[in-house]
Amino acid sequence: MRSLNLHSMLLGIAGIVLASPTLAADDEVLIGAPTSFSGWMAAFDTSPTRAAEIAVDDINAKGGLLGKKVRLVHIDTKTDPAETSKAAQALVRQGAKMIMTACDFDSGAPAALVAQAASVIAISSCGADMKYGNMTIGNDVFTMATDAEATGRTIADWGAKKKGWKTAYVLTDTFIEYDKSLCRGFLSRWKELNGDQSIVLEDSFKNADVSVASQISRYKDLGKPADAMIICSVPPGLASAIRQFRSAGVEIPILEGTGGDGSAWHSAVPGLSNFYYLNYSADAGVTEPRPDAEAFFKAYEKKYNERPGSGQGITGYSVVQAWAKAVERAGSFDTDKVRGEMEKFTDEPLLAGLTTFTPKLHTNVNRPMLIISVMDSKPVPLGYYDIRKGDFVTWW
Amino acid sequence: MNIVQLLVDAASLGSQYALVALGIGLVFGVMRMINFAHGDLIMIGAYALVVPTAADLAAPLIGAWPFPLLIAGILCVVTLVALATERFAFRALRKRGADGSTLLISSFAVSYLIQSLVLFIHTGRPKSVSIFGALTQQVTIHGVRVGLVDIVTIIVTILLLLGLSLYLRRSRAGIEIRAAAEDFTMARMLGVRADRAIALAFGLSGILAAAVSLLYVAKTGVLDFRMGVPLAIAGFVGTVIGGMGSLPGAVLGGFSLGAASMLLQALLPAELRPARDAFVYGLVIVVLLFRPQGLFVTGNAGERI
Numbered sequence: 001m002r003s004l005n006l007h008s009m010l011l012g013i014a015g016i017v018l019a020s021p022t023l024a025a026d027d028e029v030l031i032g033a034p035t036s037f038s039g040w041m042a043a044f045d046t047s048p049t050r051a052a053e054i055a056v057d058d059i060n061a062k063g064g065l066l067g068k069k070v071r072l073v074h075i076d077t078k079t080d081p082a083e084t085s086k087a088a089q090a091l092v093r094q095g096a097k098m099i100m101t102a103c104d105f106d107s108g109a110p111a112a113l114v115a116q117a118a119s120v121i122a123i124s125s126c127g128a129d130m131k132y133g134n135m136t137i138g139n140d141v142f143t144m145a146t147d148a149e150a151t152g153r154t155i156a157d158w159g160a161k162k163k164g165w166k167t168a169y170v171l172t173d174t175f176i177e178y179d180k181s182l183c184r185g186f187l188s189r190w191k192e193l194n195g196d197q198s199i200v201l202e203d204s205f206k207n208a209d210v211s212v213a214s215q216i217s218r219y220k221d222l223g224k225p226a227d228a229m230i231i232c233s234v235p236p237g238l239a240s241a242i243r244q245f246r247s248a249g250v251e252i253p254i255l256e257g258t259g260g261d262g263s264a265w266h267s268a269v270p271g272l273s274n275f276y277y278l279n280y281s282a283d284a285g286v287t288e289p290r291p292d293a294e295a296f297f298k299a300y301e302k303k304y305n306e307r308p309g310s311g312q313g314i315t316g317y318s319v320v321q322a323w324a325k326a327v328e329r330a331g332s333f334d335t336d337k338v339r340g341e342m343e344k345f346t347d348e349p350l351l352a353g354l355t356t357f358t359p360k361l362h363t364n365v366n367r368p369m370l371i372i373s374v375m376d377s378k379p380v381p382l383g384y385y386d387i388r389k390g391d392f393v394t395w396w
Numbered sequence: 397m398n399i400v401q402l403l404v405d406a407a408s409l410g411s412q413y414a415l416v417a418l419g420i421g422l423v424f425g426v427m428r429m430i431n432f433a434h435g436d437l438i439m440i441g442a443y444a445l446v447v448p449t450a451a452d453l454a455a456p457l458i459g460a461w462p463f464p465l466l467i468a469g470i471l472c473v474v475t476l477v478a479l480a481t482e483r484f485a486f487r488a489l490r491k492r493g494a495d496g497s498t499l500l501i502s503s504f505a506v507s508y509l510i511q512s513l514v515l516f517i518h519t520g521r522p523k524s525v526s527i528f529g530a531l532t533q534q535v536t537i538h539g540v541r542v543g544l545v546d547i548v549t550i551i552v553t554i555l556l557l558l559g560l561s562l563y564l565r566r567s568r569a570g571i572e573i574r575a576a577a578e579d580f581t582m583a584r585m586l587g588v589r590a591d592r593a594i595a596l597a598f599g600l601s602g603i604l605a606a607a608v609s610l611l612y613v614a615k616t617g618v619l620d621f622r623m624g625v626p627l628a629i630a631g632f633v634g635t636v637i638g639g640m641g642s643l644p645g646a647v648l649g650g651f652s653l654g655a656a657s658m659l660l661q662a663l664l665p666a667e668l669r670p671a672r673d674a675f676v677y678g679l680v681i682v683v684l685l686f687r688p689q690g691l692f693v694t695g696n697a698g699e700r701i
Contacts, residue, residue, distance in 0.1 A: 040520025040621070079520075174670040204669050205661075208626045210412050210616060213405035213543070214662035217398075220541070236522035236618035243617045247532040248541060264452040268524035268617030284452075309452035309521070 024095040028069040029333060031056065031320060032091025033100040034111045035125075039079025044103040047300075047308035048125035048316025049074055052100055054299050055320035065324055066331065072320075077102075081110045088114035096120060097333045100319045101141075103312065105129035105177075112141045119335045121342075123319045126280075126312040128178055128258070133363025140335060142342060142362040144315040144322065144352045146280070148178045150365040150387075151257045152185025155230070155278055157387045158371055159255055160193040165227035167200045169219055169252075171241070173233035175207040182257040183232035189387075200226045207237030215241075216248045225252050234259035239268035242275070262310045266377050275374040278385070279311035280352050286311070286372055286379045290396050293351055311370070318352035325350075349395055353384070368393050400540045402662055406655035411549040412612060413654035414647045416631030417638065418557060419604035421646025426577040426597040427490070429499040430632055433481060433506040434605055435624025441474040441609025442619045443514055445525050454523035454619070466527065471606045478602025481506050482595050490594070507624070514621045528614040549611045556604060557647050563600075564643075573597050630654065637683050639690025648692045653680070 024030045033052060035045040056072045059065055073094065075087035088099055088111035099115040102108030103126040115122035116138035124132050124143040128151065132143035146154075159165045168190050172183040190198060200222055203215050219229075229252055231241055238259060245254075246269055253274045260277030263285050282288035284307040288297060296317055301307050308314070325348070326341035327333055343362075347354040353367045368386040372379050383392035416438070423431045445459030445466075458469040485506045489499055526532075531545040564570035575583040576593040584590045608627070613619070630653055638649020657676045664672060683691060 038516075040515065043519050043521035202666060204666070206670075206673075208623070210612065210627075211405070211409040211658065213408040213546075214402075214658050217401050217405050217541075217662065221398075235524070236616070236620040236623070239522070239524050239618045240616035243526075243532065244543075244615070247543065248534055262452060262521075264454065264521060265524045265618070267454065267526055270526050270529060306451075 024071070027067075028071050029065060030091070030094060030096045031070060031072045031098045031100065031323075032088065032094070032096035033072055033074040034077050034084050034087035034091060035074065035100065035102050036079045036107065037074070037076040041077075041079040041102060041104065041107050044126070044310075044312075045107075047310060047313030048103055048319070049100070050304055051296070051300065051308065051313050051316030052125075052320045054296065054303060055317045055324070057299075057303075059320070059324055065327055066333070070320075070324070077107075077111075079107065081107070084108070085110035085114055087111070092118045092120055098123065098320075098323045100125065100316070101127065101132075103127055103145075103315070105131050108132070109137065112137045116140045121323060121335055121338055123323060125315040125319050126258075128181075128363075130181065130363065133361055135360075135362070139359075139362075140339060142322070142357065144318045144350075144355070144364075145312075146258075146353070146364045146367045146369060148181035148257065149185035149188075150367070151278065151369065152182040152187075152230075152232070153189035154369050154385060154387045155255050155257060155276070155371070156186045156189035157193070157390065158278075158385045159228055159253075159276070160190060161390050162385070163228070163253070165253070166194050167198050167226045167228075168194075169200055169222075169226040169229040170202045171215060171229060171231045171233075172202070172204045173207050173231070173237050173241075174204045175237070176234060178257075179232040179234065179259065182259070183230065186230050186232070186255075205233075205237070205241065207233060209237065210240075212241050212244050216245060216250065219250065220248070225250075228253040228255055230255040232257065232259070235265040235268075239265040242272070243269045246272075258312060261312060261372075263377075263379060264309060266374070270377070272377050273375045276371060277374075278369040278371045281311045281314045281370060282372070282381055283307075283311035283379075284309050286381050289370070289381055289383065289394075292396060296351055315352045318350040318355070321350050322348070322355065347395070354395060368395075398540060400538075402659065403655075404540055404542050404546070405662065406658040407550060407651075408543060408546040408615075409658045410651040410654035411546060411553055412608065412615070413627075413630045413634050414650040415549065415553045415556070415604065415608050415611065416627050417634035417646040417650025417653075418553065418560070418643060419601045419608070420628070420631040421635040421638070421640075421643055422560065422597060422604065423601045424635060424646075425641050425643065426573060426594060427486070427499065428496045429486070430496070430503065431601070432500065432503040432628055432632070433510060434601065434631060435626075435628025436507045436510040437474050437478055437481075437602060437605035437624070438608045438612065438627055439514065439619075439621065439624035440477050440510060441470050441606045442613050442623065443518060443523075443621075444470055444473040444609075445527060445613060446518075446523060446619065448517045450517070450519050452519075452521055452523075454518075454525055456525050456527075459525045459527050463528075467610065470610055471603055474606035474609060475599050475602035477510075478598045478605065479595060482598035486598075487591065487594075507628075511621050511624075518619075518621065520621060522618055522620040524618045525613065526617050527610070531614045543615075545611065545615045549615075552607055552611065553647060556607060557643060560600065560604075561643060569593070569596055633677075633680055637680055637687075637691055639693030642690070642693055645690055645692040649690065652691065
């Protein structure tokens with residue numbers, strides 16, 4: 001009995017000693033970021049997490065939040081679900097008032113589960129899976145992303161209304177959920193606008209497929225070109241498919257969701273043209289129309305010596321921005337109060353774009369997105385397109 | 397649907413898989429070992445085309461060299477890595493009499509090591525590079541579209557198969573490789589420098605992997621640290637259904653696997669197409685039930701390569 005007591009006492013002391021250096025001080029409030037800086041998710045988590053750091057800098061430069069300094073604690077989760085869960089638990093124990101989760105549902109869900117269980121707000125940067133926004137995990141979980149299906153509806157709306165395209169060929173990469181949702185949204189909106197017969201062909205491929213020759217042949221067998229095609233995919237499969245379609249002389253406009261962002265893959269298709277995709281903001285090499293977003297890119301470049309390679313990085317800034325706005329309006333860090341304020345967001349002008357949450361929906365389905373056109377490998381922003389207006393909008 | 401076009405499309409994947417299977421078949425024939433890292437040798441060859449950096453934008457390195465130097469450069473890099481894996485990961489195990497399954501585990505370790513290194517250096521974001529731009533063109537013959545890169549892949553595969561078979565049968569070094577493959581101890585007793593023979597076989601498999609690197613990137617333009625894994629699996633399955641231990645068998649097996657995959661992609665109804673691989677590998681099981689020795693093994697199947 002005595003040894004047991006001693007044992008637990010020692011454990012307790014060890015726990016205090018281990019935990020105390022990182023516990024929040026009275027004059028500061030902690031935000032936890034269990035995201036990946038190594039492993040394959042690092043490519044998707046690094047710039048949102050850095051963007052969140054800049055948001056924290058901005059808040060502290062203005063005197064902090066409710067009189068407290070904000071501190072972001074990042075733990076590298078190494079693209080590993082077990083590490084992610086462990087890191088989130090450690091951050092919650094340290095007293096984090098908000099947990100930023102990964103730019104992908106499968107990678108971020110372990111952290112969101114921990115946060116929900118501890119009644120801490122969890123916000124994903126660019127995880128566009130509906131499961132982040134529809135209470136699958138619980139009502140403390142939000143995402144700054146635009147829902148994948150809504151993204152597909154937006155690009156369809158733009159193509160049909162602004163370009164007047166009537167017929168479309170839909171090619172879905174069946175490997176990733178995001179892409180299936182994207183094409184589903186595209187199909188439903190395109191048919192609403194142009195009729196059921198306007199989809200001339202639906203086909204699929206897998207991201208790792210070396211050859212899309214039979215998809216090309218099936219399309220060519222139609223005998224006449226569609227007005228446009230959408231390839232719902234991400235690199236490397238996206239780049240490989242476009243290289244092969246263009247090589248086969250298929251020159252029709254190609255549409256894409258946020259998976260087409262960044263110019264890193266453009267070298268696979270020399271002279272890439274007639275390609276359109278949409279995004280939250282400009283990516284490196286594209287001129288950003290919004291002054292506040294442009295100021296963010298300058299701050300990012302100053303701090304990290306480069307611009308975020310992907311236009312999705314900006315969502316990380318808004319993870320902190322959205323939560324901080326809600327905290328200020330609630331006048332409290334209390335989870336229920338902060339959640340209540342976030343659920344009142346209606347076209348809230350955040351850096352990630354106009355943001356609307358409701359008690360039922362913690363993701364965005366009607367957000368204007370930046371449409372970018374690529375001609376001769378040169379990306380040019382066309383403007384923020386709002387599906388509700390059927391036109392480009394400015395709100396800044 | 398044009399039947400000839402269908403077959404040409406099938407060949408576009410079949411030819412890539414055939415070349416992968418040839419490299420895996422060679423090492424299997426010599427060492428009775430499935431070199432799972434063969435796919436990662438292909439990946440290394442592809443990444444050697446660009447500057448090693450964590451930056452998103454990949455600037456070409458060897459990929460910017462003139463055509464003959466580019467080929468020579470990639471052949472050198474991949475061959476050296478193949479030789480290094482033999483020297484440091486497999487030789488010691490072989491000397492201790494490790495069996496094929498131990499060597500297989502070791503090849504998994506090599507595979508993960510190479511992938512982790514590339515992930516560390518290049519990050520997980522896929523990169524891209526365009527080489528042999530002229531090969532991306534398509535020619536139309538009697539209404540049938542054929543990609544130049546596919547024609548070149550088929551020619552290269554046939555030439556490498558013939559060259560390798562001749563080398564193994566006619567040259568002294570080739571005969572030594574076959575002797576070491578047949579009975580390692582006996583070969584040594586008869587004066588064959590067996591370590592050298594086996595290293596040579598790995599070097600040859602490196603050349604075959606480098607050929608895939610170049611043709612794969614010419615076709616797709618993309619680099620991904622995981623790109624080797626599906627290729628290694630396809631090459632391995634190709635060797636098995638072709639008949640283990642036969643080089644022409646491996647090539648035909650790889651070709652059949654790729655062609656079957658493309659034919660199913662073309663012929664399956666739209667709802668079933670996402671399940672294509674289930675059909676492909678279901679077919680593989682059926683083939684093995686009826687021809688466990690492989691599809692293309694003939695009378696002299698006693699020989700290992």
